[in-house]
Amino acid sequence: MDRPANPAEHAMIAAAADFATNYVAPKAAAWERQRGLPTDGIRPAAAAGLCGMLLREDLGGGGLSKVEMARVMEELSRADMAYAFVLIVHNNFLNAIAEAGSPAQRERYLPAMLSGDCLGAFLLTEGQGGSDAANMTTTARRDGDGWVINGAKAWVSNGATAGLLSVYAQTDAALGWRGIATFLVEADLPGVVREAPYDMMGAHVMGVGGFRFEDVRVGVEAVLLPPGEGFKGAMAGIDLARANVAAMCCGIMANSLDVALAYCADRRAFGQRVADFQGLQWQLADVATDLHASRLMAYRALAAIDAGEPAAVPAAHAKKFATRTALKGVAECMQAMGANGYKHEYPLARHLACAKMANYIDGTTEIQNVVIARDLLRPYD
Numbered sequence: 001m002d003r004p005a006n007p008a009e010h011a012m013i014a015a016a017a018d019f020a021t022n023y024v025a026p027k028a029a030a031w032e033r034q035r036g037l038p039t040d041g042i043r044p045a046a047a048a049g050l051c052g053m054l055l056r057e058d059l060g061g062g063g064l065s066k067v068e069m070a071r072v073m074e075e076l077s078r079a080d081m082a083y084a085f086v087l088i089v090h091n092n093f094l095n096a097i098a099e100a101g102s103p104a105q106r107e108r109y110l111p112a113m114l115s116g117d118c119l120g121a122f123l124l125t126e127g128q129g130g131s132d133a134a135n136m137t138t139t140a141r142r143d144g145d146g147w148v149i150n151g152a153k154a155w156v157s158n159g160a161t162a163g164l165l166s167v168y169a170q171t172d173a174a175l176g177w178r179g180i181a182t183f184l185v186e187a188d189l190p191g192v193v194r195e196a197p198y199d200m201m202g203a204h205v206m207g208v209g210g211f212r213f214e215d216v217r218v219g220v221e222a223v224l225l226p227p228g229e230g231f232k233g234a235m236a237g238i239d240l241a242r243a244n245v246a247a248m249c250c251g252i253m254a255n256s257l258d259v260a261l262a263y264c265a266d267r268r269a270f271g272q273r274v275a276d277f278q279g280l281q282w283q284l285a286d287v288a289t290d291l292h293a294s295r296l297m298a299y300r301a302l303a304a305i306d307a308g309e310p311a312a313v314p315a316a317h318a319k320k321f322a323t324r325t326a327l328k329g330v331a332e333c334m335q336a337m338g339a340n341g342y343k344h345e346y347p348l349a350r351h352l353a354c355a356k357m358a359n360y361i362d363g364t365t366e367i368q369n370v371v372i373a374r375d376l377l378r379p380y381d
Helices: 009-033 043-047 064-100 101-116 175-180 230-236 239-268 278-304 312-336 338-342 348-358 365-381
Strands: 120-123 139-143 146-156 163-169 180-186 192-194 211-217 223-225
Touching: 009 043, 009 064, 009 348, 043 101, 043 230, 043 312, 064 101, 064 163, 064 223, 064 239, 064 278, 101 180, 101 278, 120 146, 146 163, 146 180, 163 230, 163 365, 180 211, 223 230, 230 239, 239 278, 239 312, 239 338, 239 348, 278 312, 312 338, 312 348, 312 365
Parallel strands: 120 163
Antiparallel strands: 139 146, 139 163, 146 211, 163 180, 180 223, 192 211
């Protein structure tokens, strides 16, 4: 890091480290075996002050900067990136309501979300659109004093247990992205159909799944961002999301390296410690270098976001590099441990699945290349 943490930040990071060590790490393997998080899974995080980290203190939040929250998420990811991702989605949703919501919306939703009684989820992606988020077929039709929503959403993180949904819907297809609005939809409303979570390679704690909306009626008070602002709101948050994924990848790399080093320092073969073989030392040294570079990129992007500077390209570089190196680095750490690295008694298999998932969420690696290439070619347009 290129700056020291302040005392409040130190306290929050210490609290996150304690929570990760004593709550998340002992339970993470069981959550994965059970294919999901218990319905009360974030209440302990809320009690530890890990919900509403970006919110102003007068709204009951922690008042952290984007950099500070990412450092907390990196610490949590050392235990389980999937659980950290559940919390980053929830925290960003809380902040979106605090910043864009009406006083009535804040009063209605923030207390339950801060306590962990209600989990939030963003519903932007659709099956036919994938990374083309503006290719949206979910519709919201004005009807009397409210709106009627129809359509389907896919790849919804927190979908398995979310109680409040931020639903992006097209109000006028002729307007393209300018017709997209954002609605706050309670998951138990008539016509909201929660589909079964996906059976994936790993990261089942994230509860990724889909929703269908069958003539779901909401009032005008459910509008969080009106037509013309909904899609812009989604894109405004994407740089932060990508930089946070990069920071969380640093957490899984750091923990994988720690586990591999401890194992290799203890394991003996051919009359010496495995850690004394130069080939293995260099293998792990490369992981350490990639981790260092990933941290610099991630927190450079986050610092730009905090400063209000353009961050699309730094965030794209950070996510592209950190997700690639995490996937490679975790695999290298597993290899250093031999076949034992493949066992579920160690966290590396769980980290490997999360590293692969990180290559898809908040824009694939290929989408990051699109962002970077456009910036490279701008002077030649």
